[in-house]
Amino acid sequence: MHTDLVAALDIGGTKIAGALVDGHGHIQARAQRATPAREDGDTVMAAVEAVLAELSASPLWGRATAVGIGSAGPVDASAGTVSPVNVPGWRDYPLVRRVRDAVGGLPVELIGDGVAITAAEHWQGAARGHDNALCMVVSTGVGGGLVLGGRLHPGPTGNAGHIGHISVDLDGDPCPCGARGCVERIASGPNIARRALDAGWRPGADGDTSAAAVAAAARLGHPVAVASFERAAQALAAGIAATATLVEIDIAVVGGGVGKAGEVLFAPLRKALTDYATLSFVQRLVVVPAQMGTDAGLVGAAAAALSRTTAATAAHV
Numbered sequence: 682m683h684t685d686l687v688a689a690l691d692i693g694g695t696k697i698a699g700a701l702v703d704g705h706g707h708i709q710a711r712a713q714r715a716t717p718a719r720e721d722g723d724t725v726m727a728a729v730e731a732v733l734a735e736l737s738a739s740p741l742w743g744r745a746t747a748v749g750i751g752s753a754g755p756v757d758a759s760a761g762t763v764s765p766v767n768v769p770g771w772r773d774y775p776l777v778r779r780v781r782d783a784v785g786g787l788p789v790e791l792i793g794d795g796v797a798i799t800a801a802e803h804w805q806g807a808a809r810g811h812d813n814a815l816c817m818v819v820s821t822g823v824g825g826g827l828v829l830g831g832r833l834h835p836g837p838t839g840n841a842g843h844i845g846h847i848s849v850d851l852d853g854d855p856c857p858c859g860a861r862g863c864v865e866r867i868a869s870g871p872n873i874a875r876r877a878l879d880a881g882w883r884p885g886a887d888g889d890t891s892a893a894a895v896a897a898a899a900r901l902g903h904p905v906a907v908a909s910f911e912r913a914a915q916a917l918a919a920g921i922a923a924t925a926t927l928v929e930i931d932i933a934v935v936g937g938g939v940g941k942a943g944e945v946l947f948a949p950l951r952k953a954l955t956d957y958a959t960l961s962f963v964q965r966l967v968v969v970p971a972q973m974g975t976d977a978g979l980v981g982a983a984a985a986a987l988s989r990t991t992a993a994t995a996a997h998v
């Protein structure tokens with residue numbers, strides 16, 4: 682009899698995804714609701730409960746031994762609470778207790794969404810087989826997580842590896858987090874687009890001013906678009922190099938919408954890494970695109986739950 686099945690929740694500002702995931706990381710059942718992000722906290726929780734209710738109708742539900750949650754942050758795993766920036770109804774919201782109540786007392790494991798994606802990449806994606814890795818999501822924001830010594834390193838509150846808010850420009854632009862010159866303030870999709878627009882890049886007839894449109898222009902050689910991606914790559918490289926120097930990672934995995942820009946990002950990123958990752962023990966560091974798709978958050982949340990169950994000692998997380 683299999684007991685290595687867990688429920689997983691991936692909670693973001695636009696959708697709440699749920700799944701039953703087996704010990705091989707295969708999704709066996711799914712449920713999803715839109716996040717009522719502008720509503721009060723209990724309304725958001727009702728959407729989570731609806732996802733769990735749909736999953737619990739599956740004949741496989743009885744095999745679930747735990748629930749893993751990857752949530753938009755900040756999260757506080759030590760307190761079991763979440764305060765997602767883009768879900769204002771949840772501030773220090775007791776998500777772990779509420780989910781545990783909804784699932785009849787099963788153990789609940791909470792991690793930040795960047796840590797969840799890291800768990801997924803380490804289990805099944807680009808960081809598989811690497812004992813020391815940094816995984817990053819570069820999109821509207823910049824998040825991340827760490828694998829150290831072969832194990833996921835969520836940190837006491839579940840936020841470790843949040844590379845988007847380390848400063849790489851001491852006197853740089855103020856960041857919404859309160860600091861200055863953060864990686865996210867330079868390398869996120871909206872900041873890549875803003876910098877290109879400020880320097881004179883203009884969108885095509887479709888009016889698309891996203892980072893993806895800037896990437897398309899960069900591929901065609903538009904110098905302002907190229908320069909905006911080079912600046913983003915420089916910020917990412919400085920953050921990756923600092924991380925590698927601190928904790929000796931040997932691979933950095935970059936995903937998210939901006940990570941999909943391809944060589945427009947990765948070519949200047951590899952070049953900038955040679956400028957910043959200079960000491961002998963970080964020179965073998967490689968940077969690669971993420972491999973996990975849209976289910977990364979669910980698979981990673983499942984990995985975190987499996988790692989806390991006896992059945993999961995083989996889960997490699």
Ligand SMILES: [Zn+2]
Pocket residue numbers: 845846847856857858859860861863865
């Ligand atoms: Zn910041």
